[in-house]
Amino acid sequence: MSAPSLETTAAAPAPEAAAGPSPAAVAAVRSLHSRARRRLLTATLCLAAALALAMGVRVLLGHYTVTIPDFFAILGGETIPGASFIVMQEKLPRAVAGALAGAAFGAAGALFRRTLRNPLASPDIIGVTQGAAVAAVTVLAFGGVRGTGMAAAALIGGLVAIAIVLGFSMAGRSSAGAGSGGLAGALGGATFIVAGIAVASLCQAILSGAMLALSQHDLQAAAVWTAGSLNAVTWERIILLALIMIVLVPFAGLLHARLAPADLGGELAHGVGSRPGRTGLWSLVVGALLAAAATAATGPLAFVALLSTPLARGLTGGRPSLPAAALCGAVIVVIADFAAAEAFGGVRLPTGVLTGAAGAPLMLWLLIRSGRKA
């Protein structure tokens, strides 16, 4: 499944290649390789362009339209009464936060997807984002902690969630006999996913209960933490998220590349010298941190991490790519935020409500499709 188009097209010249590496066959394979690479590059560039376009639309259009010259004037430091405030405090932060958080969710989803080899085991299904949200809400409600402290709590919450899920599924598997026990066996197995879903629903219940009990009339705050919303983003949060991402994204890229053999499956990957257990654990940690950092900024935006990876793979022709997944996530969040803010008359829906409603049918479709392939 890692590169279906590559394999299916490669099947055509295979008979000649079997006789011996004829120059024509070598050339054919080489051109296929470069074609796949070119497709990846094209897809990534297209996604980047789409992101720029989506952000432009988010900032310039909508109920309050800003002209392009005005926008650049404002960016240049000029003050236009009314427009300056709306652009700098409302439209631009939402666009930037959406892009950053979406990219973090997308990268986390790609890492989880590659480590766990299961399109449904993404951080928002197995409780990482919900755990981060619970931790953030807890320190906010009981300690009044904001800013860095809240982000740190969210990171810890995400890590704790994944640790619980891993702990229970590993214990469950280790009794399953030789060969499949231990860390590598626990990753991505059925027990792992069910434990993750259980943790996710636990966190969700704690969140909604806490929301009902603690803030009777503060629906806006409730929406941020139960569904995920960009209503509460501030430049402070954006800078914090950006700093965390600058540290984590290089690691994510490195781990994603190192885990490439994992796409071959456990035993083959082992054969080519990859240690999926250790590297996989690190990649889960980095992925969980990325998802938790994004959650600290925007709340648990449902299904963004789940959907960006398969979408990106569709666009790149089946090649797994971390940048493409991150860009996909960013585009999804920016568009969903625009639609949530503008498409429902005067009411602003939380962004996560929109991604959740749109994502559920797609997840069902993914489930059917993965059943077909497994």
Next chain:
Amino acid sequence: MRPSLQRPSTEHPPPGTSTPGPPERRSAPPARRRPVTASPVLALPFLALPALVLVFACLAALAFGARHVDPGTTLEALGAFLTGRGDAAAADIDAAAALSRIPRTITAVLVGAALAVSGVALQGATRNPLGDAGLLGLTAGASLAVALGLGIGISAGLAGVMVLAILGTLVAAAVVYTVASAASRLGGGTGGTPGPLSLVLAGAAVTAGCTAVTSALLILSPAVLERFRFWTVGSVARSSLEDAAWLAPVIAVGILMVFVAAPGLDALALGDELAHGLGSHPERLRMVLLGATVLLTAAATALAGPVVFVGLLVPHALRRFRPASTRVLVLGCALWGAVLLVLADLAGRLVVAPQEIHVGVTTVVIGVPVLLLLLRRKAVSL
């Protein structure tokens, strides 16, 4: 005698694995069975104990809360209520406090019994140890349908809510079952029955989608929000006696359906072909069980909103005690389910005293650790 705990080891590789090599060895360990000689617990004490506990739990639920009422006053108030002199007794403020807790206690009893029995039925019908109306997305579907109906403005009374809840449950069940069986038939080739993993995943997706749309409706329409706010989290705090009286017969019918079909559960647990061979009709049985599940889930959701994990917890806990027959198991589940929900509601009221934690939250907080333990002990084979 332990239906659906150990499914015959049909292997479901995790979806999406593109392992080209030999399939991973994921065989279940030899089942940790109790010695066969252990005699099943006799039926009478098996049912008398929870009945007794339920009586005390209900009395405690009436007496304790934000305002504690002494036992004597509680009993007096209850007596006055039962003899129809409740209004007169309400003059005393302690008695009034106890009386005000009667509707929610009755509702908790009904909802707990309904959900626990629906869990037995669902686990038997789908041969899936993780059968729970909440986990499989049925309650979320019912909630969404009711919210939609309120949003359009078509539901007047409780009858409307009930019809909507049944419709929502049916649609959610159909979607989950279709998707899950498509995913599992195409994958494992085990015939029509979907595996627990695909059912749970489909249920999670349906829950997430329905919850998102429900909260969108709540935000878009303040009128719905007013009536529906507590419905996003299961709660018995606002229940009324009229609602409970109206839905009690529905729940009774649902439990009766499962009770009548119960002996077939053992046959069903052996698989369709064996069940056929034993002279039962698996399809008909499954229809009855699923119908009962829909009725019970819809009634419970109409009364209290989404309450999850009761259907998972109670049957699994009771099976450990080897009930004498499946019928005894069903009745025991009804009683212990009621106890669980009454106590969960009481605990939610006591822990953060003037405030309260809704029962929908409490059951999840109790249920998830139990589910994790079940997974850890491989009591649930996936």
